Structures are given as C-alpha cells and as structure tokens.
Amino acid sequence: MKRINTISDFVPKGAEAGVGLAIQDDQGRYIFFLAGTRHKCPPGEIFYAGIGGHKEAGENWLDCAYREVREEIDTQVEIISSATTWLIKTDKKIKIITLDDQPTPFALYEMIHPVDTPRAGELYRIIIYNARLKGMPKNLQKNEVLGVIALTKKQVHDGLNKKSTLADLLNEGGHLIAGGEDLERTTILYPLGTARALAEIIHLTCGK
Numbered sequence: 001m002k003r004i005n006t007i008s009d010f011v012p013k014g015a016e017a018g019v020g021l022a023i024q025d026d027q028g029r030y031i032f033f034l035a036g037t038r039h040k041c042p043p044g045e046i047f048y049a050g051i052g053g054h055k056e057a058g059e060n061w062l063d064c065a066y067r068e069v070r071e072e073i074d075t076q077v078e079i080i081s082s083a084t085t086w087l088i089k090t091d092k093k094i095k096i097i098t099l100d101d102q103p104t105p106f107a108l109y110e111m112i113h114p115v116d117t118p119r120a121g122e123l124y125r126i127i128i129y130n131a132r133l134k135g136m137p138k139n140l141q142k143n144e145v146l147g148v149i150a151l152t153k154k155q156v157h158d159g160l161n162k163k164s165t166l167a168d169l170l171n172e173g174g175h176l177i178a179g180g181e182d183l184e185r186t187t188i189l190y191p192l193g194t195a196r197a198l199a200e201i202i203h204l205t206c207g208k
Contacts, residue, residue: 004087007061007101007127010108017125019065020052020194022106023077023133025177029150031133032195033072034180036144045163046187048149050128050194051077061127062103072145073137073178080130082106086201090123094204106130109197128194137178147180149189153202159191160199 004010011017023031032048035041051072055064062079069077081103088094090110099105107128112121137148151159152173158164167185170176191199 004097004108005100007099007105007108010087011125011127015125016054016122017127018052018054019061019068020050020109020126020128020197021065021069021077021079021131022050022128022194022198023131025133025150027150029152029173029175030156030195030198031148031150031177032191033145034147034149034183034189035192036142036146038143044186044188045190046146046183047192048151048189048195049192050198052126052128052194061105061129065129065131072140073148074139075133075135075137077131078134079103080132082130086197088197088200092200094200103129107197107201109194111193111196126193126197128197140179142179145179146183147176148178149180150175150177153206156191156195156199157202157206159189159195160203163188163190165189 033051034048035046041047051069053068085097085099085105086094086107087097088109090112105127109126109128111124113124155169155174166183166187166189
C-alpha cells in the first residue's frame with residue numbers, strides 16, 4: 001500500500017471526499033447533527049454525524065469545513081491541529097500516521113455509503129479535524145439538520161455497538177443544544193461517518 005504522507009495521498013484525484021468535524025464543547029462532549037428530513041433513514045431511526053460534508057470543486061479542506069459549518073448550523077468554529085492522526089480503512093484496521101499537512105487532521109476515514117442511499121456501496125473518504133464551537137448553532141434547515149446534540153465520550157463509544165433512543169441519551173448525559181423539538185423521544189439514534197470514526201478510535205484507545 002502506498003505510504004500516506006499527505007491528505008492528497010489519501011484522496012486520489014477525482015475521488016469522492018469531504019470534511020467532518022470532531023467538535024467538542026467546554027464540557028468535553030462531542031457535537032453532532034441529527035439527520036434532517038432529506039436523509040433516508042430506517043423507520044423510527046435517524047443517524048447522527050459530525051458537522052461537515054462534500055468538498056466542492058476549487059475548495060481546500062478548511063474552506064469546505066467552514067462552509068459546511070455555516071450552511072448546517074450557521075455559526076463558526078475554530079479548527080485545532082491534532083497531535084495524532086488516525087487512519088481508518090474500510091477493513092477496520094486503525095493505525096497512527098504522520099502527515100505533513102497543517103493544521104493536522106485528527107483522522108482520515110474511509111466509509112461505504114449505506115444501503116438504500118443514493119450512493120449505496122460507494123467509497124467515501126472523510127478528512128476529520130478537531131474543532132471547537134465559537135458560537136451557538138442557529139437557523140437550522142430541517143431538511144438538512146433536525147437538531148444538534150452533545151454526547152459524552154462514553155455515549156459516543158457505546159454508539160458503536162448499540163442503538164439508543166433519544167430519551168435514553170438525554171437521560172444519560174446527552175444534551176440537545178439546538179433544534180430537535182419535534183423529534184419523538186422514542187426515535188433511535190445511530191452513528192454515521194465522523195461519529196462512527198470517533199467511536200472506533202475511542203473504543204481502540206479506551207477499551208470497553
């Protein structure tokens with residue numbers, strides 16, 4: 001396998017890729033968006049994932065990150081260079097790599113689009129950066145983002161192997177910081193993309 005020294009080594013020219021943000025609040029909880037109505041999810045379930053999205057032509061990775069934050073939660077973030085970069089391939093093997101890029105991403109993650117989605121089975125690469133919120137989410141577009149939730153590290157970890165209801169997550173330390181008023185508390189939440197990458201890394205580094 002070709003050695004990965006830069007983001008460009010991970011994302012071949014023309015490959016589908018985007019940015020995801022591992023955003024933490026001042027209590028160490030991770031911030032995720034709850035999938036809006038345009039996203040196809042199983043009945044009674046929705047996914048949660050890191051703020052972010054597809055990189056557009058002519059953008060660099062940071063421009064993509066800042067644009068997605070504005071579009072999805074209408075605020076700003078500070079992107080933080082990571083001391084460690086994790087590489088997570090589709091075979092689920094995880095290792096630490098050294099990148100020349102600055103700021104240094106937290107993780108490079110390969111995922112396969114889920115079944116029953118427009119690009120089911122296709123490979124998607126995500127550049128994940130650590131970030132900190134600089135303002136509260138607002139002006140959510142419900143077709144994109146039904147709400148924004150903060151989850152504890154343990155909840156992120158546990159999401160790798162179990163699906164929890166929104167009520168359970170809120171009772172166990174999670175917090176809706178924007179939107180979500182119309183979401184049934186019995187709705188089951190499951191991680192996708194950046195949220196799943198974080199869960200896999202936490203599982204590896206912290207165990208059960």
